[in-house]
Amino acid sequence: MEEQKKRILLVEDDPNFGTVLKDYLMMNDYEVTHAKNGMEGFEKFKKDDFDLCILDVMMPYKDGFTLAKEIRDKNTDVPIIFLTAKTMKEDVLRGYKVGADDYLNKPFDSEVLLMKIKAIIQRKATETISDSKQFEFKIGSFDLNSKLRFLRFKGGDPLKLSPKENELLRLLALHENDLMPRELALTKIWRDDNYFTSRSMDVYIAKLRKYLKPDEKVEILNIHGEGFRLVVNS
Amino acid sequence: MEEQKKRILLVEDDPNFGTVLKDYLMMNDYEVTHAKNGMEGFEKFKKDDFDLCILDVMMPYKDGFTLAKEIRDKNTDVPIIFLTAKTMKEDVLRGYKVGADDYLNKPFDSEVLLMKIKAIIQRKATETISDSKQFEFKIGSFDLNSKLRFLRFKGGDPLKLSPKENELLRLLALHENDLMPRELALTKIWRDDNYFTSRSMDVYIAKLRKYLKPDEKVEILNIHGEGFRLVVNS
DNA sequence: CTTCCCTTTTAACCTTACATTAACAAAAAT
DNA sequence: ATTTTTGTTAATGTAAGGTTAAAAGGGAAG
Structure with a gap:
């Protein structure tokens, strides 16, 4: 059963250690974004949604x-794990304060790290109850x-939407009457922008x-050449 | 306003260490029940509601x-911290598996323990808002x-449910008409999310x-791909 | 220790749901 | 005119879910 891969932001300045850790995590079915320092880490954090951040404490420029703290200001929920030298x-x-x-x-056992990651991500999963109004x-x-x-027409019987149909319609609705750039949907929903994903998207538009x-x-x-626009005429 | 003191169950067989730790926790405003072994620990656990359990791994009779595991069978929510020898x-x-x-x-820094306790109890506190004592x-x-x-239909003869059936139906009921994510049931009830537990869950859904x-x-x-929804049509 | 009963997991087989790709038509841009 | 982009339908392959049955665990009683 293919679950949606969990996304991890790894910020670690030691290139060797960072790469090894990244590979290890990827081998264990996480999608990993590796930033080499605090600045880059924050940039990448802002650009994407992550399920977990792993931060090295000791880093140049920005520890x-x-x-x-910056991450917490933007998002109070993402779990954060620190790697401390000793x-x-x-x-x-x-x-803990932040x-x-x-x-x-460090050095730590990689299996233990995996367990912690699993435990923490699971914990968050159970917390996530509902921010209802975001979804209607x-x-x-x-x-x-x-x-x-689901999509319901005038209180009739609801039509079930597939995940992609749903996400796409939601994105369009978020931009109602406005341009919803093709690229946006492709990167947000398909997570890849190429000929095939683009054609796939067109198929979904037709649906x-x-x-x-x-x-x-x-x-x-x-x-x-730009994208689509969901319009509601009065 | 006087906050309700948080209750900790401490199970530790070493009398010296146990007493010291207990005193330390009490000095920090926790209400501590100290059990000297696994048996006693379980007895005390059943008698009371605790906000946290601190268990020594190495203990005679019952580790x-x-x-x-026994505690988890009774209560899927209490946070548990293990003390391991090294x-x-x-x-x-x-x-983590249990x-x-x-x-x-051990030996650990007492301030670090305090931080962990604080973090964990806070975490649970935010989770457990309305989801308190809902059993009917x-x-x-x-x-x-x-x-x-048990499950009764129109005051007829009650049908006895197995533990898993019960927990699953309860989770569904807690989310009535709303999505009950697969992941939630798997992590809360099966404590593991993999192909087999997932299939097992499907079997229970069928039941x-x-x-x-x-x-x-x-x-x-x-x-x-998301989960299940218990709906009651009017 | 063995047997029995209840619960849970694993297996098997089948159906449904989804996403992608191909194929071809139509618009739009160059 | 022809190249690119979009519209649409259908076919394909794979993953998830439905269901039943058999196997495996686990605890209590004999």
């Missing part, structure tokens, strides 16, 4: 704590519930158009 | 893991008593559907 009590305490979820002393949209006379993945036909006020327009 | 990888891994939240190697549910014309593990058949208004819907 792990400072980075963690048992430095101050480090550990400071880490809201770390755990720490590991009105599109003309349709109701889209993108958490339960959505079919679903939305019952309300002739709602249409998905193409903006050649 | 920390066995105890943890960095024994096997211990650590085994600990659902530990963390572990500490109305599901269409069924009554589920998940404390006694529950059979049990719920008498009321055709009640159904368990699948949301492909």
